Amino acid sequence: MNEPATIDERALAPARAPTLRMQGIRKSFFGVEVLHGVDFSVDRGEVMGLCGENGAGKSTLMKILAGIHEQDAGTVEVKGTRVPAGANPREMQALGVSMIHQELNLLDELTVAQNIFLCREPRGRSGLIDFRRMNEAAAAQLEKLGEKIDPRRKVRELKIAQKQMVEIAKATSFDVGLLILDEPTAVLTGKETRILFDLIASLSARGISMVYISHRLKEIGDVCHRVTVLRDGHLVATRKVSEVTPHEIATLMVGREVKDTRAADFSGDPAAVVLEARGVSDGLLKDVSFQVRKGEILGFAGLVGAGRTEVMEILFGIRKPRTGTVLVDGAQVTVRNAMDAIRAGLGFVTEDRKDTGLVLCRDISENANYVRWQKTGGFFKGKRRTANASRRMIERLRIRCQGANQLVSSLSGGNQQKVALAKWLMAGAKVLILDEPTRGVDVGARQEIYDIIRELAAEGVGVVVVSSDLPEVLSVCQRVLVMHEGRITGELAASEMTEAKIMYCATDVRAGGEHGDA
Amino acid sequence: METLEVGAESRPWNDLARRVWREYSILVVFATIIAVCGIVAPRFLGFGNISAVLLNASIVGIIALGMTFVVIGGGIDLSSGPVLATAAAALVQLQRMTHPDGSAVVPLPVAILACVAVAVAFGFVNGMLITKALLPPFIVTLAVGIIARSLVMYFCRGATIMGNDFPQFLGNETLFRLPIPFVILVVLAVAFHVLLTRSKFGSYVFAVGGNENAARYSGIKVDRIRVVTYMLVGLCTAIAAIIEVSRMQAVAAATQGYLYEFEAITAVVVGGTSLSGGRGRIIGTVVGCIILGIVSNMMIMLNISPYLAGAVKGAVILFAVLLQRRER
Numbered sequence: 001m002n003e004p005a006t007i008d009e010r011a012l013a014p015a016r017a018p019t020l021r022m023q024g025i026r027k028s029f030f031g032v033e034v035l036h037g038v039d040f041s042v043d044r045g046e047v048m049g050l051c052g053e054n055g056a057g058k059s060t061l062m063k064i065l066a067g068i069h070e071q072d073a074g075t076v077e078v079k080g081t082r083v084p085a086g087a088n089p090r091e092m093q094a095l096g097v098s099m100i101h102q103e104l105n106l107l108d109e110l111t112v113a114q115n116i117f118l119c120r121e122p123r124g125r126s127g128l129i130d131f132r133r134m135n136e137a138a139a140a141q142l143e144k145l146g147e148k149i150d151p152r153r154k155v156r157e158l159k160i161a162q163k164q165m166v167e168i169a170k171a172t173s174f175d176v177g178l179l180i181l182d183e184p185t186a187v188l189t190g191k192e193t194r195i196l197f198d199l200i201a202s203l204s205a206r207g208i209s210m211v212y213i214s215h216r217l218k219e220i221g222d223v224c225h226r227v228t229v230l231r232d233g234h235l236v237a238t239r240k241v242s243e244v245t246p247h248e249i250a251t252l253m254v255g256r257e258v259k260d261t262r263a264a265d266f267s268g269d270p271a272a273v274v275l276e277a278r279g280v281s282d283g284l285l286k287d288v289s290f291q292v293r294k295g296e297i298l299g300f301a302g303l304v305g306a307g308r309t310e311v312m313e314i315l316f317g318i319r320k321p322r323t324g325t326v327l328v329d330g331a332q333v334t335v336r337n338a339m340d341a342i343r344a345g346l347g348f349v350t351e352d353r354k355d356t357g358l359v360l361c362r363d364i365s366e367n368a369n370y371v372r373w374q375k376t377g378g379f380f381k382g383k384r385r386t387a388n389a390s391r392r393m394i395e396r397l398r399i400r401c402q403g404a405n406q407l408v409s410s411l412s413g414g415n416q417q418k419v420a421l422a423k424w425l426m427a428g429a430k431v432l433i434l435d436e437p438t439r440g441v442d443v444g445a446r447q448e449i450y451d452i453i454r455e456l457a458a459e460g461v462g463v464v465v466v467s468s469d470l471p472e473v474l475s476v477c478q479r480v481l482v483m484h485e486g487r488i489t490g491e492l493a494a495s496e497m498t499e500a501k502i503m504y505c506a507t508d509v510r511a512g513g514e515h516g517d518a
Numbered sequence: 519m520e521t522l523e524v525g526a527e528s529r530p531w532n533d534l535a536r537r538v539w540r541e542y543s544i545l546v547v548f549a550t551i552i553a554v555c556g557i558v559a560p561r562f563l564g565f566g567n568i569s570a571v572l573l574n575a576s577i578v579g580i581i582a583l584g585m586t587f588v589v590i591g592g593g594i595d596l597s598s599g600p601v602l603a604t605a606a607a608a609l610v611q612l613q614r615m616t617h618p619d620g621s622a623v624v625p626l627p628v629a630i631l632a633c634v635a636v637a638v639a640f641g642f643v644n645g646m647l648i649t650k651a652l653l654p655p656f657i658v659t660l661a662v663g664i665i666a667r668s669l670v671m672y673f674c675r676g677a678t679i680m681g682n683d684f685p686q687f688l689g690n691e692t693l694f695r696l697p698i699p700f701v702i703l704v705v706l707a708v709a710f711h712v713l714l715t716r717s718k719f720g721s722y723v724f725a726v727g728g729n730e731n732a733a734r735y736s737g738i739k740v741d742r743i744r745v746v747t748y749m750l751v752g753l754c755t756a757i758a759a760i761i762e763v764s765r766m767q768a769v770a771a772a773t774q775g776y777l778y779e780f781e782a783i784t785a786v787v788v789g790g791t792s793l794s795g796g797r798g799r800i801i802g803t804v805v806g807c808i809i810l811g812i813v814s815n816m817m818i819m820l821n822i823s824p825y826l827a828g829a830v831k832g833a834v835i836l837f838a839v840l841l842q843r844r845e846r
Contacts, residue, residue: 318735339737348735356735359728361796366721370736373718380716423736 017080018043019177019209020065020097025074027060034060036233037074042178042209047200049220049227049241050213053253053442056230058213062180065211066099067092079177096177100167102186106155113138113151116170141169145199161192168199172208179203180211185219186439189304197223215442216469217246229253254443263494266478268295273330274462275346275431277315280324284310284486288324292431292462297453299477300466302506306483308466309351312433316341316348328430342371347424349417351435351466357420360409364401365390367408367419371427393422398448414445421452431462438472450476470499482506543841544790548805551812559819567815569697575811576699579804580758582782582789583703583710584751586803589786590714591747592727592795593648593655597663598755598782601640602775604670606759607679609633610769614682626685634756640666641752645745663779674771681767689765699761703804706757711800723747727795784831785810788838809834 021041027034035057042048052058063069065076067089076083078095087095106115113135114121122137124130138151147165155163164184171179181200185193200210200223212224220227221241229236229252236252272294280288284307292298300308313319315326317335325332333344341348350356358367369386376382390404397418401411408419417437424432434453438446453476457463467473473480474497482490482505490505539546556563581598588595612629616622624632640662647658693701714720722743725733734740758778763769789806791798813834817827 316735337737338735339739342737350735355729356731359725359732359796361728362721362724366724370721370725370733370738373721374737379718381718381721383716 017077019046019079021075021077022061022065023075023077025061025064025076026072027057027064027069028072034233035064035071038230038233038235040228040235042211044209045204045207046226047204047210047212047224049224050211050230051215051217051220051227051249051253052230053444056253057233058230059182061230062099062182062211062213065092065097065178066180067097093174096175097180098171098174098176098178099180100164100171100182100184102182102184104160104163104167106163106166108156109154111135111152111154112142112149112158112166115155115166116141116151116173118170137173138169141173142166144172145169146202160187161189161195164188164196172203176208178209178211180213182213183215184212185214185216187304191303193219215440217249218471220249221246231255250443261475263297263474263476263478265494266293266296268293274328275315275464276327276330277311278325278327280311280314280321280326282310282314282319282322285314285321286486288483288486288488290481290488292464294462295457295460297457297463297465297476297478299473299480300464300483301468301470301473301480301502302483304468306506307486308483309435310486311483312348312435312464312466315433316346339374342374342427342429345430347371347427347429347432349420349424349432349434349437351439353416353420358408358416361407363405363407364394364399364411364419364422365404368393368404368422368426371423375427389426390422393426397422397425397452412442412445413440414442414449417441417445417449418452421449425456429461431464432456433464433466435466436468437465438467438469446472470502473497473502474499544802544805547838547841548809551809555812555816555819559816562816562819565695567819569692569695569700571811571815572700572808573697574814575807576697576703577758577762578778578781578785578810579703579807580699580706580754580761581751581778582785582803582807583706583800584747584754585779585782585786586710586789586791586798586800587714587723587747588655588751589783589791589793590727590795590798591723591744592730593744593747594659594783594793595641595644595748595751596656596659596779596783597640597644597666598751598779599775599777600663600666600670601637601752602755602759602762602778603769603771604640604666605633605637605756606763606769606774607670607674607771608636609759609763610679610681610684611673613684614680616682622682630760633759634753637756637759638749638752641749641755642745644752645748648748649741649744670769670774671771674769676771678768678770681763681769684763684767686764686767689761689763699765702757702761706754707800707804714800719743719746724796727797729796781807781810784835788835790838806838809838 018041023039025035025038025040038057038061040061050058050062060069064071067087070086078097083092083095107118110118116138117134121129122133135151142149142151142165145165145168147162147169149158149162149165155166158166164187168179184196188196200212204210212220214220224241226238226240227244227249228238229249231253270293273291274294275292276290278289288307288311290298300311302308310319314321314324315335317337317340326335327333328344328346333340335341335344354360365386368390369381372389373381387404393399394401394404399415399418399422401415408416411419437449437453441449453463453465465473465477478494480492480497480502481488482492482502484506490502492501561567581602585595585598609629609632612624612632613622613626615624644659644662647653647662648655688698691698714723722733722738725736725738726740726743730740762774785807786798786803787793787806788809789799789802789804791802810831813830814827817824817830
């Protein structure tokens with residue numbers, strides 16, 4: 001990986017006004033202050049990390065900067081000039097501030113070039129859009145980023161990393177001075193992430209400042225010069241990354257010491273196999289076989305696209321395997337749909353809770369009971385039993401809410417994830433599959449979810465954790481299987497696990513292929 | 519979103535007020551409309567008039583109850599009007615067949631069952647085409663509606679067919695001084711409210727409309743739930759058809775049930791059910807169809823040209839939807 005421009009370079013020109021200076025920013029929603037006078041500044045060419053738990057005020061601060069919200073008090077200066085209060089996103093863009101949202105804001109049915117030049121298409125003499133000129137300009141913009149995407153392709157056909165490049169090309173096609181990147185690596189594979197980091201370094205060298213928001217603290221250390229931590233709407237600290245460890249950042253975010261634990265080896269009965277897959281294959285997967293024991297926490301590591309989610313979808317009847325059998329408690333089961341899997345005793349907390357996990361417009365109680373209701377007979381829900389069961393689950397999982405009738409959409413990411421978990425705990429699953437269980441979950445709730453996973457295993461549930469977050473695998477899983485391009489390429493017990501060993505199995509280093517990652 | 523949560527926590531009264539408004543805004547609007555109408559046209563509040571309004575709102579109201587389930591489940595049914603005509607025609611055709619001695623060939627209960635079967639079968643076909651052939655509900659029900667209208671025209675040769683002394687009490691008499699169709703609407707509304715809010719099926723309908731994928735991953739039989747909602751609106755349509763036959767003693771092939779589907783959908787939307795699915799209430803639908811009935815009634819009271827009825831109804835829809843949008 002390229003080293004980003006070093007801090008010393010910028011130290012040579014300390015007299016210059018910083019690209020961004022926000023001072024005393026206050027913001028209230030519905031009479032409650034969520035930012036209590038935050039100062040935030042970014043120097044020219046600097047990559048500033050921005051960390052904080054969900055609800056700490058990161059996104060509110062950035063939305064003020066991007067012109068989406070207006071601050072109640074405080075000033076924003078871009079390149080030394082004061083931004084008038086109430087500037088809209090378009091005006092902020094004209095001032096050189098662009099934001100790349102986590103959920104990319106591209107129009108799928110338009111071409112790459114049309115997206116880049118949306119609403120400012122070059123026009124010919126007739127007043128119609130000059131497509132040739134537009135495509136050339138778009139290609140030039142992409143070229144500058146070292147990206148070769150045909151500007152005439154529809155965005156729908158692009159891979160997610162390419163879409164992100166298009167977003168960046170769009171942002172840099174304005175005379176951009178400050179780029180806000182909101183969790184840009186959440187959807188990228190390892191290789192794509194490295195490309196993005198190189199790009200960030202080169203943009204930084206061109207003098208473009210960036211704000212880099214991420215929950216992945218290690219990345220902050222890799223790509224940023226300084227890091228600012230927010231907690232409960234206050235600025236807690238701004239540090240040079242060279243002087244702070246990811247662990248210290250986490251501690252600053254939570255405001256208390258975060259334990260870095262390592263999982264121990266599985267100590268239960270190795271013969272008590274609760275779930276077994278034998279020779280599962282399809283277009284992508286090649287002869288995937290494994291066993292999960294009662295009370296064991298088994299990890300599935302690997303790069304995005306290695307086939308881990310696909311394995312889980314086959315187990316759960318969402319996807320059809322070409323060959324292979326699944327055994328639960330030693331008996332072969334036929335799984336044609338989710339209900340068959342549920343009947344066999346499986347539970348599946350999916351990767352994307354907004355898409356496949358939760359019905360956001362319904363309350364906690366409903367969401368937590370969907371599976372239980374199907375397992376118990378009867379036409380009616382049973383108001384009291386449902387309410388009691390929900391209340392117990394809310395207490396057990398420490399779901400922070402106003403009550404079981406609160407809509408799931410108004411919960412924070414961590415609490416939403418707990419509701420997704422509650423659904424399966426209520427149904428009494430024998431095997432629980434968790435796909436990226438802490439994606440978009442803040443540090444505090446993350447620990448609670450790990451504790452719940454450990455409790456479940458202690459109660460005898462077989463737990464499968466699919467995770468791309470290696471520290472997570474290391475701290476939770478008693479054994480890990482590593483996948484690469486549809487195959488299981490490695491198996492490690494907790495005592496022999498290291499990030500390096502997992503990455504070794506997850507990449508082509510070992511497989512000997514020439515493709516990095518899918 | 520995160521801030522909303524904080525705001526709600528620290529301001530219980532504000533939150534309560536907002537919740538009351540969200541839950542009962544339709545009733546506030548309803549009361550206001552009645553008050554305004556009473557002031558503008560005092561005759562409006564007369565018992566006879568109110569009773570007429572309720573009677574006129576009942577048939578579409580009953581269809582709208584089933585429609586509420588379909589819409590909450592993320593669908594729509596544009597075939598209800600023609601299906602009502604077809605089911606009514608089946609009922610009358612069977613009922614009026616007599617032996618030479620004047621006795622019925624088909625006993626009345628059997629004719630009624632056939633009427634229900636026809637409407638529910640159309641619902642089943644709608645549901646199967648939508649879930650198994652994966653076609654959009656809008657197109658499927660539009661096409662099925664056109665087919666149903668054509669079939670009824672064919673079987674009645676485009677004419678109006680008369681019943682043979684069909685029992686009149688269902689459509690034309692009163693119970694506790696209330697028109698029987700309205701009593702039926704209220705009874706059905708209570709039953710459907712319980713079904714929607716207390717039964718597992720009701721919750722699954724919300725889940726399917728709110729997030730189909732999540733419902734499927736939770737093991738809910740999404741297709742089956744969908745099909746049942748269409749059959750439910752079929753059942754409601756059959757009940758409406760029986761009442762209509764009882765009232766009119768005849769079925770006009772070309773015009774019976776004309777635009778009922780749109781009136782039912784309008785009542786559902788005015789009643790606060792979201793057309794994108796996952797949100798809605800039965801009580802809202804009942805109030806919604808009474809509001810529409812009041813609008814028609816006031817047009818007559820105030821001597822406004824019937825040609826302007828559409829303009830006023832359209833404005834009411836826009837106003838109702840606007841009101842609901844602001845709350846979010």
